[in-house]
Amino acid sequence: MTQTTQQLTFEEYLSYDDGTDIRYEWVDGELYPMTPATRQHGRIIFYLARLLAGEIQRLGQAWELGLGDVGVQTTERRVRIPDLCVLTLEQAQVIENIAAILTTPPLLVVEIVSPESIRRDYRTKRSEYAAVGIPEYWIVDLLAQKSSILQLEEGFYDVYEFTGQASLVSPTFAELTLRPDQILRGI
Template identity: 30%
Template sequence: MTAEPIAGSTPSTGPVESGARWPVPPREGWTVDDLLTLPGLPPRTELIDGGLVFASPQSSFHSVAVDVLVSGLRRTAPPELRATRDMTVVIDKGNAPEPDVSVIRSEAVTGRQVTSYSVADVVLAVEVVSPDSEYRDRDTKPRKYAAAGIPHFWLVEMGGADHHPVVRVFERSEVTRTYALTGIHHDRLKLSVPFTVDIDLTEIDHL
């Protein structure tokens, strides 16, 4: 459903200059169609349970941790998989989060104008924890990813005096449809699933 504009605003725009007010949300909540078509939304806006979630400015750690992971995944991913960053993943009508890193099936990349992917095409979702999104990254989003069938999930946080990434690796149980922790990785991330992964997490010191 498309929102009705508020008084003093142009249809479906962002804040108006005089009052800096957003359009009134639809009674049933925002939808994926709204997220993908409303003009003027800030970068990295997500849709969670029918609500628009706006991201705060990212820290240097967040940015370079994503760089290290994307580079490492692209280096080792098989041809049938692609690693990407900051792309919307459509789960259902009212949920379209944007993982910091995703590994998707190559066949889902149908052109350079693609702005979102179906959750069915996602093999791995990665969230780098930020202060403003800590609860969503640790609880809300992994629960939704697991329920939607994403097989693998990584949670990345800054740890230790050297501020290196600490990666918690989770795999989905087909029985419980929830994630189980399979390992905590410091300095080096070596895995055999969803494919052979070998990432030197200390590379963050050079970025």
């Protein structure tokens, strides 16, 4: 992923439009283009979105999903765009008619690892998401054929890795039955 060399303020980032469909994360004033997803990547996002939307409805929660269209401000000079996030109704209302950048932590974020995002998803975003207090962070790793659920405890993430047909354990969706092999196939 190649960043721009142009320095932007947060306000400039919020209104930035280069006339393309490219999404950008904002890191220390620079734009980092998000690599377009593979078809498998997209299939996993939509599979998880359908599953989580159904679970949100079943639980009767006033939560909404962001599908790569909601940013999370992780520091004064950084905005990350997770592949999927679960936000409260209040958060959704705040960003209804403005740039969709959360300044409060969503309930859960999901990142699908791609070859160019390994370090960013496992290290950089992990520390940033923990610092802003995101209680649950899922990492779906197609390359390693595993899914990890990170739970925030006293400012740090405890990591629980799942492979094959082992059932994932999510604090946010405690009754959800989901296996890594299902996620990785997107079915």
